[in-house]
Amino acid sequence: MSAGRAPRVGGGGVVGFVFLSRKRKGVAKNKKNGIVAHMRLPKAIRMFGRNWRVELVKDLKCEQGRPLYGQCCYTSDTIKLEKDAPTEAQRADTLVHEIMHNVFYQCGCKLTHSQESSVATAVFTILRENPKLVSFITEA
């Protein structure tokens, strides 16, 4: 899975995730009855003792006007996600990407965007491919 190649946007503590034109297949289905369901995007995420808002924004763009899948705003504790992302999987990938930007920022890690993106993709993939791990972590 390719990650975004977004540069840091401005110096105001905002990091974006460049919109990818490639669409991915994938539909969320309820395993019991096969009904297509919308995944529940959390409206808030608790990180580093603060409540971060998660907002869906139509036509999300960076300060230079380029379309984005997501944006991490450190000054307002907000993660913005493109409302019209091609799939929920793409939105989930982007959410983890933006969360990891905050993790690196809060921990003072000085990585390039490409390095942060690679770690984010690795975390996303591990979580996605190991639902029993996620259950163990959340239910332990």
Ligand SMILES: [Zn+2]
């Ligand atoms: Zn990014």
